Amino acid sequence: MDELKEYGLEVNAYDPWADEAEVLSGTGITLTKLLVQNRYDGIVLAVAHTDFLELGADVLRSNGKDEYVLYDLKHLLALDAAGILL
Numbered sequence: 001m002d003e004l005k006e007y008g009l010e011v012n013a014y015d016p017w018a019d020e021a022e023v024l025s026g027t028g029i030t031l032t033k034l035l036v037q038n039r040y041d042g043i044v045l046a047v048a049h050t051d052f053l054e055l056g057a058d059v060l061r062s063n064g065k066d067e068y069v070l071y072d073l074k075h076l077l078a079l080d081a082a083g084i085l086l
Contacts, residue, residue: 001029012040016051035063048074057081 001011012032015023020031040063045052052060057077061070072081 009041015047015049017047017049037062038065040064040068042069042071044071044073045076046073048076052076 001013004011011029013023013029014032014035018031023029023031043060043064045060053076060077061068061081064070070081
């Protein structure tokens with residue numbers, strides 16, 4: 001995430017399972033408590049929590065701006081639901 005910040009990007013992290021204090025002390029990252037619709041240029045699914053699967057691809061995509069990229073690093077979503085699978 002530091003690399004993204006070096007390019008002047010605002011980085012938000014959301015993980016409903018993570019302990020906020022532990023993440024902050026271990027990484028210096030403050031977790032976002034809520035996702036905001038139409039806000040993000042890029043969305044990265046980096047953990048395969050069932051919470052994200054239950055939200056569904058449509059809700060996750062609704063958080064992206066008109067033009068955004070959805071990276072599904074854990075192959076949580078259906079193949080046609082993510083913009084990019086790694």
